[in-house]
Amino acid sequence: MTRQDQLLQEDQLHQDDQDDTSILNRTLPSGPQATQFQATDCQATTSPPPDISALRAQAIDAAYGKLTILNGVDLHVGRGAVTALVGPNGSGKSTLLKVCTKLLAPRQGAVVLDGEDISRLSTREMAKRLAILPQGPVAPANLTVRDLVEQGRYAQVGPFRMIRRQDHAAISRAIELVGLQALSDRDVDTLSGGERQRAWLALALAQETPILALDEPTTFLDIGHQLEVLELVRELNQSQGLTVLLVLHDLNHAASFADHMVVLNQGAIIASGSPWSIMHPPLLRQVFGVTASVISDPVTQKPLIIAHSSTTRGE
Amino acid sequence: MSITTMPERMPETLTAIEMISKSERWRRWWLAMPLLLVLCLALVWFSTAIGVGSVTLTPPQVWRALVAPENATRHEIVASNARLARALMALGVGMALGTAGALLQALYRNPLADPGITGVTQGAVTAAVAWIVFGPVLTPTQVSWMLPAVSALGALLSATLTWSIARLGGRVEPVRLILIGVLVGGVLGAVTSVALLYAGEDTQALITWLSGSLASVTWQKLRLFGAGVLITLPLLLMAIPRANILQFGDDMASGLGQSVTPARAIVLVAACLLTAAAVCTVGGIGFVGLVAPHLLRWFVGSDLRRLVPGAALGGGALVLVADLVARNLRPADIGEWLNIPLNTNAITLPVGVYLALLGGPFFLFLLRRMRS
Numbered sequence: 001m002t003r004q005d006q007l008l009q010e011d012q013l014h015q016d017d018q019d020d021t022s023i024l025n026r027t028l029p030s031g032p033q034a035t036q037f038q039a040t041d042c043q044a045t046t047s048p049p050p051d052i053s054a055l056r057a058q059a060i061d062a063a064y065g066k067l068t069i070l071n072g073v074d075l076h077v078g079r080g081a082v083t084a085l086v087g088p089n090g091s092g093k094s095t096l097l098k099v100c101t102k103l104l105a106p107r108q109g110a111v112v113l114d115g116e117d118i119s120r121l122s123t124r125e126m127a128k129r130l131a132i133l134p135q136g137p138v139a140p141a142n143l144t145v146r147d148l149v150e151q152g153r154y155a156q157v158g159p160f161r162m163i164r165r166q167d168h169a170a171i172s173r174a175i176e177l178v179g180l181q182a183l184s185d186r187d188v189d190t191l192s193g194g195e196r197q198r199a200w201l202a203l204a205l206a207q208e209t210p211i212l213a214l215d216e217p218t219t220f221l222d223i224g225h226q227l228e229v230l231e232l233v234r235e236l237n238q239s240q241g242l243t244v245l246l247v248l249h250d251l252n253h254a255a256s257f258a259d260h261m262v263v264l265n266q267g268a269i270i271a272s273g274s275p276w277s278i279m280h281p282p283l284l285r286q287v288f289g290v291t292a293s294v295i296s297d298p299v300t301q302k303p304l305i306i307a308h309s310s311t312t313r314g315e
Numbered sequence: 316m317s318i319t320t321m322p323e324r325m326p327e328t329l330t331a332i333e334m335i336s337k338s339e340r341w342r343r344w345w346l347a348m349p350l351l352l353v354l355c356l357a358l359v360w361f362s363t364a365i366g367v368g369s370v371t372l373t374p375p376q377v378w379r380a381l382v383a384p385e386n387a388t389r390h391e392i393v394a395s396n397a398r399l400a401r402a403l404m405a406l407g408v409g410m411a412l413g414t415a416g417a418l419l420q421a422l423y424r425n426p427l428a429d430p431g432i433t434g435v436t437q438g439a440v441t442a443a444v445a446w447i448v449f450g451p452v453l454t455p456t457q458v459s460w461m462l463p464a465v466s467a468l469g470a471l472l473s474a475t476l477t478w479s480i481a482r483l484g485g486r487v488e489p490v491r492l493i494l495i496g497v498l499v500g501g502v503l504g505a506v507t508s509v510a511l512l513y514a515g516e517d518t519q520a521l522i523t524w525l526s527g528s529l530a531s532v533t534w535q536k537l538r539l540f541g542a543g544v545l546i547t548l549p550l551l552l553m554a555i556p557r558a559n560i561l562q563f564g565d566d567m568a569s570g571l572g573q574s575v576t577p578a579r580a581i582v583l584v585a586a587c588l589l590t591a592a593a594v595c596t597v598g599g600i601g602f603v604g605l606v607a608p609h610l611l612r613w614f615v616g617s618d619l620r621r622l623v624p625g626a627a628l629g630g631g632a633l634v635l636v637a638d639l640v641a642r643n644l645r646p647a648d649i650g651e652w653l654n655i656p657l658n659t660n661a662i663t664l665p666v667g668v669y670l671a672l673l674g675g676p677f678f679l680f681l682l683r684r685m686r687s
Contacts, residue, residue, distance in 0.1 A: 133570075
């Protein structure tokens with residue numbers, strides 16, 4: 001209980017910090033001039049989350065067997081915001097997502113969801129509060145979209161696993177939200193990549209949780225379908241007030257779709273903040289080993305990376 | 316802190332939702348149609364199995380023999396009774412194995428998993444044979460209830476062993492599981508062979524039993540089998556939704572609210588108990604657990620709430636047909652037809668032989684399909 005109290009107290013503190021945050025955000029460079037950042041700046045770029053935390057991870061150590069993946073990681077996921085975890089391969093971003101969603105128990109540290117330590121929540125209780133879509137999910141053969149989405153109600157269905165009226169409603173609504181009404185009786189195998197990912201997203205939405213966690217939702221999709229899925233996620237965040245935590249591989253996608261970016265490298269958080277506060281050449285060189293320019297997207301005004309060359313070669 | 320929920324539904328959409336649940340009910344009925352077809356198929360084969368044999372009986376004759384034996388001839392009574400027991404047993408065993416196969420395929424997320432391939436059947440067979448040969452001498456009553464327990468234990472042990480070895484390298488790959496299953500099955504087969512060397516006068520009976528035979532079915536065996544299945548039923552009802560969610564992978568199942576390890580245990584125990592019940596009554600009948608869920612998946616889909624009943628009925632129908640062939644086709648006839656002298660002492664071949672003849676090619680077909 002003491003640890004929980006402590007974390008709760010810190011939550012309050014962050015709430016008090018809100019005014020400072022907004023000032024900070026206002027003073028942050030928001031335009032091409034961000035590229036003028038110095039190397040020393042990137043160490044200090046850790047701004048508080050944009051809102052009070054829906055989910056917070058505190059001092060997380062995680063390992064697979066003897067292989068340590070995460071080392072003392074603190075993460076705040078702002079309520080109602082889209083938070084993107086980015087980082088090079090093997091930086092521990094997927095592992096952090098797994099720890100935050102109770103798929104992996106941390107060796108040390110705690111994750112607090114709505115003021116409760118998730119290690120005390122049952123798997124079922126967890127599924128009512130947070131929906132997760134793992135990377136590259138595979139559906140069993142000969143399963144219709146509706147059957148797939150129905151699985152999202154697993155934690156909520158009534159006695160004897162009866163699907164009740166409100167479950168049917170939730171399923172229909174989830175299918176509608178992703179725009180798959182016309183395909184709801186089709187087999188999942190027969191869908192295109194983008195449609196399939198939308199079906200999986202509907203499954204997570206049918207859980208009707210305030211938080212949605214996605215592990216690289218755009219893997220195996222072409223650029224059009226990638227944008228289709230990310231735009232849908234953004235739309236759901238705005239229209240449904242969903243809190244979204246997602247792991248993304250593509251920095252430009254993260255910058256244009258997330259409110260808040262968290263950069264991991266070698267099992268530690270290097271920087272976190274708004275896309276403009278994160279995306280600058282020294283950090284990209286340090287974390288990803290690339291020489292890059294950051295420009296403002298002429299249409300969205302979001303930061304856009306143009307990577308020129310790798311600096312890791314020959315070292 | 317309170318949980319933020321998704322925005323409330325607008326009241327005017329309620330009627331739309333009611334309409335959806337109405338059409339949803341129709342959809343469910345529609346999806347259940349193939350199940351009805353399989354049920355009819357099983358019933359047809361069941362009636363045929365009772366009617367066809369050395370003496371052909373019409374349905375009214377069978378009915379008379381069973382309901383009012385005083386009006387029936389002795390032939391009718393004997394044939395009806397024996398065939399009814401045998402048909403019920405075939406149906407029951409097929410249902411148990413079909414269900415076990417559907418559960419295991421979901422558990423291992425592997426379309427090739429079945430009680431035979433994952434070491435479950437071999438474990439049950441080896442434990443039973445070893446216990447009969449090396450175990451203490453017991454009265455028939457003691458044997459009748461201890462044998463199922465022993466083979467159930469053997470099935471569980473061997474399935475756990477197969478799974479553990481397959482998991483040593485981390486993820487359980489489908490092909491890996493099959494290789495390990497073959498390996499464990501091979502070792503257990505060797506143990507069975509050794510046990511058979513010491514079997515003495517029981518050898519002939521054990522060999523027939525090993526390939527799976529319905530020839531020695533009695534009402535007492537049937538009652539015992541029924542009791543075993545009945546005990547497993549609550550566990551089976553728990554296993555179906557769990558296996559259903561495990562099909563989606565560990566992370567997905569966990570994210571949807573099902574703890575993975577207890578769910579796995581329940582599904583595995585249910586499948587092992589069902590297989591053991593079948594094995595101890597009729598021996599090592601193979602491939603039913605592979606073929607039945609596969610064929611039915613094409614018609615009813617992968618959702619286990621439909622696939623389990625489907626695979627059960629399909630498995631039952633399959634064993635009924637195979638036994639019908641086994642009962643009425645003599646090896647000598649086959650020899651005559653193929654023009655080779657097949658002068659065996661056996662009047663008929665055990666049903667397991669025909670199922671293996673059917674199942675082997677089917678397995679190859681599935682392997683080919685999986686590769687593409």
